[in-house]
Amino acid sequence: MTQQEGTARRVAAVHAAPVFMNTDVTIDKVIGFVEQAGREDIDLLVFPETFVPGYPYWIECYPPLQQVAANAEYTDASIEVPGPEIARVQAACARAGVEVVLGISERLKGTRTCFNSQVYIDADGSLLGVHRKLQPTYAERIVWGQGGGATLSVFDSRSGRVGGLACWEHTMNLARQALIEQGQQIHAAAWPALSTMAGFETVADAQIEAMMKTHALTAQVFVVCASNPVDDTCLNWMRDNLGEQNFVTAGGGWSAVIHPFNSFLGGPHTGEEEKLVTATVDFSDVRIVKAWVDSKGHYARPEVLRLGVDRKPLWHDEREAESRRTRTSADVTAVIAPEIPGALPQGAARPDPQEWDASAQRELTS
Numbered sequence: 001m002t003q004q005e006g007t008a009r010r011v012a013a014v015h016a017a018p019v020f021m022n023t024d025v026t027i028d029k030v031i032g033f034v035e036q037a038g039r040e041d042i043d044l045l046v047f048p049e050t051f052v053p054g055y056p057y058w059i060e061c062y063p064p065l066q067q068v069a070a071n072a073e074y075t076d077a078s079i080e081v082p083g084p085e086i087a088r089v090q091a092a093c094a095r096a097g098v099e100v101v102l103g104i105s106e107r108l109k110g111t112r113t114c115f116n117s118q119v120y121i122d123a124d125g126s127l128l129g130v131h132r133k134l135q136p137t138y139a140e141r142i143v144w145g146q147g148g149g150a151t152l153s154v155f156d157s158r159s160g161r162v163g164g165l166a167c168w169e170h171t172m173n174l175a176r177q178a179l180i181e182q183g184q185q186i187h188a189a190a191w192p193a194l195s196t197m198a199g200f201e202t203v204a205d206a207q208i209e210a211m212m213k214t215h216a217l218t219a220q221v222f223v224v225c226a227s228n229p230v231d232d233t234c235l236n237w238m239r240d241n242l243g244e245q246n247f248v249t250a251g252g253g254w255s256a257v258i259h260p261f262n263s264f265l266g267g268p269h270t271g272e273e274e275k276l277v278t279a280t281v282d283f284s285d286v287r288i289v290k291a292w293v294d295s296k297g298h299y300a301r302p303e304v305l306r307l308g309v310d311r312k313p314l315w316h317d318e319r320e321a322e323s324r325r326t327r328t329s330a331d332v333t334a335v336i337a338p339e340i341p342g343a344l345p346q347g348a349a350r351p352d353p354q355e356w357d358a359s360a361q362r363e364l365t366s
Contacts, residue, residue: 038096094125
């Protein structure tokens with residue numbers, strides 16, 4: 001039995017810095033890691049938060065009115081999904097047979113609005129989807145808009161059921177629960193180098209470790225946590241474009257692979273040394289963990305605790321994608337409906353899936 005046919009997967013957190021604010025060269029670097037992963041028989045790579053074009057550390061360092069030009073340039077350096085940059089990564093994934101979760105600053109097509117996003121690409125190069133960070137943190141709100149429930153998703157991939165969150169989005173317990181209820185198996189966690197920021201030097205790594213282990217245990221999933229250290233390309237860009245600052249320093253980052261019972265399978269690794277933090281995860285281990293606690297089963301208590309997620313599309317590209325899916329579904333149903341007992345007649349009104357989910361939940365718990 002091959003690894004892909006069995007229960008084991010080889011995963012890696014990319015502990016590396018982008019070539020700051022240079023989108024094309026950073027995409028080259030992404031492809032280099034994908035090719036390395038292919039040579040090393042790694043199934044899944046998780047990249048840090050907004051690896052392309054880099055996390056905008058200046059938002060923590062300079063007055064807002066001093067940031068305007070830098071923020072405009074950051075929007076220029078952000079990328080669309082789908083788009084030519086992501087197409088290059090998709091092609092690399094297909095050549096190498098490697099799945100990728102890539103942190104990007106995503107520019108909404110036809111606008112100057114950006115999101116802090118994770119792009120999910122399967123090992124055959126197919127684009128599985130995008131998660132947009134629900135709530136930008138603190139000064140991040142200057143740069144990124146809010147994501148919606150339509151992208152709070154777990155994706156079926158060759159590596160398993162993979163979903164993720166970015167940075168302090170992990171403090172949103174209900175967002176984590178939404179992934180748990182979708183049967184998540186691997187969690188892709190994306191972070192910047194928090195420990196390099198003034199005031200966080202002694203606490204950031206402890207915070208990240210606590211949140212990563214909490215999700216691993218409460219969700220009974222393997223966590224792949226990727227962080228980017230701050231390097232000279234970042235510090236020099238901020239100095240040259242915004243002036244001297246002493247709020248962010250070099251190094252930092254915290255990357256690891258964590259077992260559902262909270263042991264380290266890879267890492268943790270910190271500092272400026274770039275590497276793939278690799279580990280083998282075995283889904284058969286979850287059988288033992290879930291004998292103790294099963295957050296989608298006997299520990300769920302659905303008659304007491306219920307979660308509601310509004311998955312309606314929020315932004316225009318999400319509405320367009322939903323419309324395409326609805327039309328495709330309607331076309332398929334029109335063709336096969338006569339063969340399905342109880343199927344809706346052609347042209348009949350369809351119930352809102354969200355309302356169906358809510359009514360079904362009420363029926364199950366009444």
